[in-house]
Every structure is written in C-alpha cells, then in structure tokens.
Amino acid sequence: MSLTVVGSVALDTVETPSGKNIEGLGGAAVYFSMAASLFTRVHLVGVVGDDFPERHVKLLEGKNIDLEGLERTPGRTFRWSGRYHDDINERDTLDTQLNVFEQFHPKVPETARAAEYLFLANIHPALQLEVLDQTKPVFAGLDTMNLWINTTLDELKAVLRRVDVLIINDSEARLLTETLNLRIAAEHIKALGPGVVVIKKGEHGCILFGQEASQMFALPAYPLESVADPTGAGDTFAGGFMGYLAAQESTDFESLKNAVVHGSALASFTCEDFGPDRLCNVDTAQLEERVAAFKALTSF
Amino acid sequence: MSLTVVGSVALDTVETPSGKNIEGLGGAAVYFSMAASLFTRVHLVGVVGDDFPERHVKLLEGKNIDLEGLERTPGRTFRWSGRYHDDINERDTLDTQLNVFEQFHPKVPETARAAEYLFLANIHPALQLEVLDQTKPVFAGLDTMNLWINTTLDELKAVLRRVDVLIINDSEARLLTETLNLRIAAEHIKALGPGVVVIKKGEHGCILFGQEASQMFALPAYPLESVADPTGAGDTFAGGFMGYLAAQESTDFESLKNAVVHGSALASFTCEDFGPDRLCNVDTAQLEERVAAFKALTSF
Numbered sequence: 001m002s003l004t005v006v007g008s009v010a011l012d013t014v015e016t017p018s019g020k021n022i023e024g025l026g027g028a029a030v031y032f033s034m035a036a037s038l039f040t041r042v043h044l045v046g047v048v049g050d051d052f053p054e055r056h057v058k059l060l061e062g063k064n065i066d067l068e069g070l071e072r073t074p075g076r077t078f079r080w081s082g083r084y085h086d087d088i089n090e091r092d093t094l095d096t097q098l099n100v101f102e103q104f105h106p107k108v109p110e111t112a113r114a115a116e117y118l119f120l121a122n123i124h125p126a127l128q129l130e131v132l133d134q135t136k137p138v139f140a141g142l143d144t145m146n147l148w149i150n151t152t153l154d155e156l157k158a159v160l161r162r163v164d165v166l167i168i169n170d171s172e173a174r175l176l177t178e179t180l181n182l183r184i185a186a187e188h189i190k191a192l193g194p195g196v197v198v199i200k201k202g203e204h205g206c207i208l209f210g211q212e213a214s215q216m217f218a219l220p221a222y223p224l225e226s227v228a229d230p231t232g233a234g235d236t237f238a239g240g241f242m243g244y245l246a247a248q249e250s251t252d253f254e255s256l257k258n259a260v261v262h263g264s265a266l267a268s269f270t271c272e273d274f275g276p277d278r279l280c281n282v283d284t285a286q287l288e289e290r291v292a293a294f295k296a297l298t299s300f
Numbered sequence: 301m302s303l304t305v306v307g308s309v310a311l312d313t314v315e316t317p318s319g320k321n322i323e324g325l326g327g328a329a330v331y332f333s334m335a336a337s338l339f340t341r342v343h344l345v346g347v348v349g350d351d352f353p354e355r356h357v358k359l360l361e362g363k364n365i366d367l368e369g370l371e372r373t374p375g376r377t378f379r380w381s382g383r384y385h386d387d388i389n390e391r392d393t394l395d396t397q398l399n400v401f402e403q404f405h406p407k408v409p410e411t412a413r414a415a416e417y418l419f420l421a422n423i424h425p426a427l428q429l430e431v432l433d434q435t436k437p438v439f440a441g442l443d444t445m446n447l448w449i450n451t452t453l454d455e456l457k458a459v460l461r462r463v464d465v466l467i468i469n470d471s472e473a474r475l476l477t478e479t480l481n482l483r484i485a486a487e488h489i490k491a492l493g494p495g496v497v498v499i500k501k502g503e504h505g506c507i508l509f510g511q512e513a514s515q516m517f518a519l520p521a522y523p524l525e526s527v528a529d530p531t532g533a534g535d536t537f538a539g540g541f542m543g544y545l546a547a548q549e550s551t552d553f554e555s556l557k558n559a560v561v562h563g564s565a566l567a568s569f570t571c572e573d574f575g576p577d578r579l580c581n582v583d584t585a586q587l588e589e590r591v592a593a594f595k596a597l598t599s600f
Contacts, residue, residue: 224481
C-alpha cells in the first residue's frame with residue numbers, strides 16, 4: 001500500500017566532531033521518504049523555496065518518491081543549523097529560519113490522499129489537523145516535539161485522538177505525560193488516542209508498546225564504531241517503520257516489531273555519514289544485512 | 301564449579317522516591333552472592349564489624365553461600381548512605397564510612413581459593429591484587445569505579461592484566477579509556493587485558509563484547525513499571541553473570557550471552573524493592589519466567 005508523509009524539506013547546516021555540512025539536503029520529510037521508499041511508493045507533501053537546488057529534486061525523484069505534493073513557493077527554503085557536542089547525543093540548535101514554511105498550508109494532492117498509510121512528521125499540530133481533514137488513512141503515524149507540547153497542547157491532543165501510532169523521543173514522552181517511567185508514560189499516551197507508541201532513546205535504541213499492555217518490544221541501537229552525523233536518524237526510523245508496515249499491509253504486533261527493526265537499521269545507516277548521504281545509497285541487500293546484524297546483536 | 305567473590309558487606313541507608321531504608325543489608329559482595337547462589341556455591345570474602353546483625357548472617361547462610369571468608373572484626377561495619385533523585389537513574393552519595401573496611405586485607409580461605417571462578421567486586425585495586433596473589437582462578441571477573449580510575453590507575457591496570465572479564469558502567473568505561481564511543485572503549489579495555497567486556501548502561505541495559513571483534517550482544521534493561529531502589533543492581537548483575545558461567549562450566553560466547561540475560565533478569569528483581577529484599581526471595585522458577593520475559597521483549 002502507498003504512504004503519504006507531510007513534513008519539512010530543509011537545507012541543513014550541521015557541525016559535528018567529524019566535520020561540517022553546509023546547506024545540505026535535510027528535513028524530516030526527506031529522511032522519512034528516502035527510508036520509506038525502499039519499501040513502497042511515498043507521496044511527499046511539503047514546501048520549498050525557489051532557491052531549492054534542482055539536484056535535490058532529481059535525487060528524490062530518482063527514488064520511489066512522488067513529489068506532486070512538494071510545493072515550490074517564491075522565497076527561501078526552510079533552513080536549520082545545529083552543532084553537535086563531542087558527546088554526539090547532545091546538540092545545540094544555532095539557527096532556525098522558517099522562510100517559506102511560515103505561510104505553509106499543506107495541500108494534499110489526489111494520489112497522496114488515496115494513500116492508506118499517512119505520517120505526520122514534526123510540524124505545527126494545526127497543520128497536522130489540516131492534513132487529517134484532507135485524508136482518510138487506514139493507519140496514521142505522528143511525530144511531534146517539545147515546542148508543540150509546551151505551546152499548543154490542546155491542538156496536539158486533538159491530533160493524538162486521530163492517529164494510530166505516536167513515535168516520540170523519551171524526553172518528549174516524559175514532558176507530554178509528566179511522568180518519568182517510560183512504561184507508564186506509554187500508557188498515558190495510549191489514553192490520549194494512539195493504540196501504539198514507540199519511544200525513541202537515541203543511542204540507547206527504542207521501546208515499542210503494542211495495543212495490549214503485555215506487548216512490549218525493546219531494541220538497542222546498532223553500536224556503530226563512529227557516528228558522523230545523527231541528524232535525521234529519528235525521521236529515518238519513522239520512514240523505515242511506516243514504509244515497512246505499508247509494504248506488509250499489516251499492523252499486527254509481529255509486523256510492528258519488524259517495522260521497528262527495519263526503521264532502526266535504516267537509522268543506523270543515516271548516522272554513518274552527513275545528512276542523507278549514506279541513506280540515499282542504501283539498497284535492499286544492505287538493509288537486510290543490517291537487519292541480520294541486529295538479529296545477531298540481540299538474539300540469545 | 302564454585303565461585304569466590306571478594307567485596308564489601310555493608311549497612312546501607314538509602315532514600316528513593318519510594319521511601320527510605322535505614323541501615324539495611326547491603327554491599328557489593330552481598331548482592332553478588334545472593335544472585336550467584338541461585339546457580340552455584342559461592343564463597344564470600346569480606347569483613348564486618350561486631351555490630352553486624354546476626355539476622356543478616358543467618359539470611360546469607362540460608363542461601364548457598366559459604367561465609368568462612370567473612371571476617372568479624374571489632375568495630376563498626378562499613379556504611380554507605382545515598383539519596384536517589386526523582387529520576388531514579390541519578391543519585392547522590394551522602395556519606396561513606398569505611399570503618400572496619402579501612403584496615404581490611406582479604407584472607408582467602410582454602411575452599412574459597414580452590415574456586416575456579418573468581419570475582420573481584422569494587423574495592424581498592426591493591427586489595428584486588430592481594431586476592432589474585434592468593435588464588436589461581438580459571439576465569440576471573442572485575443568491577444571497579446571512577447575513584448580508582450582517577451587515583452590508582454597503575455594498580456588498576458595491573459589488575460586488568462590478570463582478569464578475563466571487566467564489568468563496568470558506561471561512564472567509567474569512557475573515563476578509563478578517554479573515549480566516548482562504547483565500541484571503541486571496549487576495544488581499548490581489551491587491549492589492557494580482559495578478553496571480555498560488559499558495559500552496563502543502567503536503565504538502558506548493557507552491551508557484551510566477546511573475544512572476537514564481531515562478537516557483540518546488546519540487551520535492554522527490563523522495562524519495570526516502577527523502580528523502588530536500584531542499589532545493588534549492578535552487583536546483582538555481576539553475580540548472576542558469574543554464577544551462570546560457573547554453573548555452565550563454559551565461557552564461550554553463547555554462554556556469555558545467556559549469562560548477561562540471567563544477570564539482567566536478577567538485576568531487574570533487585571530494583572523492585574529496597575536493598576536485597578526482593579532478590580533474596582527469587583527462586584529459580586521466577587528467574588526463568590523473567591528470562592522468558594526478556595526473550596519475548598527482545599525477539600523478532
């Protein structure tokens with residue numbers, strides 16, 4: 001089945017202990033689409049300015065990604081800039097320029113509306129509601145961030161009531177539920193709407209909570225020898241997760257577990273180089289090899 | 301095969317968000333022995349003062365624990381006091397009174413010397429060397445802490461050259477190797493002596509690095525609904541790990557992996573109540589049930 005994602009397309013300037021990447025291709029919808037396109041057709045809904053390099057468009061079009069929903073608007077593309085610490089799990093945002101994103105209202109094209117799977121990447125909950133009003137997904141996923149939890153909680157809760165899975169960082173889960181224990185936090189989140197919750201813990205992996213209270217699955221992150229740039233790893237995870245499910249046409253717990261594994265495997269590739277440089281070259285054989293490595297890493 | 305442990309026996313005063321435990325039974329060698337005694341005979345070498353409650357001696361003797369090596373010395377037993385934060389992964393040490401531990405020199409009795417498996421819990425590396433000089437273990441394990449890494453590094457390195465496995469916290473591994481990446485840190489540690497390294501990450505589980513560079517095993521911690529008191533969880537892990545290996549009479553990678561699982565399962569019990577209150581009531585059936593829960597939690 002096909003999959004639609006709505007989210008940011010960006011030009012990222014990133015500094016890590018491994019080097020610097022100036023105005024590279026970035027944005028949640030980009031990482032998500034590249035990862036998901038290994039499994040199924042992805043419809044990308046977003047906006048770029050007239051300065052968005054044509055080579056990035058070509059790169060995305062060369063994948064299984066439909067750009068009909070990618071608006072080109074006069075003005076500058078959304079820009080984000082950040083610097084990672086020596087401890088690569090810590091970063092500071094140096095600059096955020098919304099630019100054309102400021103006036104953005106998602107318009108979901110016909111083919112994208114027909115997709116059975118939908119992912120609302122991290123944008124303003126009001127925009128996420130606009131997308132839900134234009135679509136009728138069988139299975140909808142959601143990402144959000146501390147900014148929306150702190151400033152637009154009511155709208156975020158309206159979105160949560162209408163989605164099937166929330167994919168969220170541990171710190172955001174704790175903030176949203178005002179509880180420290182992640183297992184309790186997941187129960188609180190389920191009470192807000194989504195039947196399935198995935199809590200991401202960065203270098204420590206993630207925990208999946210299924211519909212039943214007894215359904216838990218924990219997966220470590222792949223221990224890489226070096227992490228060049230973790231930007232986009234979370235969005236890559238979400239793309240692999242949703243793409244896998246869409247291809248399986250199933251969201252039972254076994255499928256959800258395997259979706260977590262495939263999402264984590266793809267996220268580990270993203271960390272190996274700057275921006276989506278490694279991710280965009282991953283093929284199915286390499287992905288399955290990394291999934292097998294996860295199996296060896298975790299089975300006893 | 302039997303197992304000897306040398307380490308602290310203590311009276312701990314602990315405050316956590318769940319309550320307070322005043323002068324309860326504690327100490328690394330206690331948690332270690334209780335966990336390991338589920339698998340094999342354990343010889344405990346340590347020291348207590350003449351104030352050490354007889355009921356604690358009775359409790360330990362009621363397990364598969366030999367106390368011939370537990371010295372009783374005039375004076376007060378070693379005391380530790382700490383307070384955990386609302387985030388139970390953080391704690392402050394409020395007080396440490398070495399007392400009879402200050403003049404302690406381990407004397408390993410005959411039967412304890414004959415044990416094929418040895419664990420040097422976290423004490424001064426000079427004392428760990430004294431133990432190694434009295435024993436000829438087939439397989440020796442080691443714990444240490446930031447204090448010894450910072451103040452007695454040369455003696456610690458002399459110990460490392462003579463042990464087979466180091467079980468260490470992530471922050472201590474980073475301090476010891478002056479590197480942030482845990483996979484690289486494990487390689488650095490192996491170069492110092494131990495062929496096997498286990499890096500513990502608290503609520504995030506642990507990673508086992510085997511003799512071969514390709515041998516890695518990562519296990520999440522069990523997601524408990526509530527953690528009453530994590531004191532002793534690391535020592536419990538070590539006891540379960542070493543006890544399992546001693547019982548298997550094997551230290552191949554499959555055995556090491558299963559040792560990690562059994563150690564983690566026992567550590568999860570320790571966290572469920574204050575001090576060793578839950579651990580001391582765990583039976584083999586409950587342990588195997590928790591191991592099965594780990595399997596369900598991690599398999600895909």
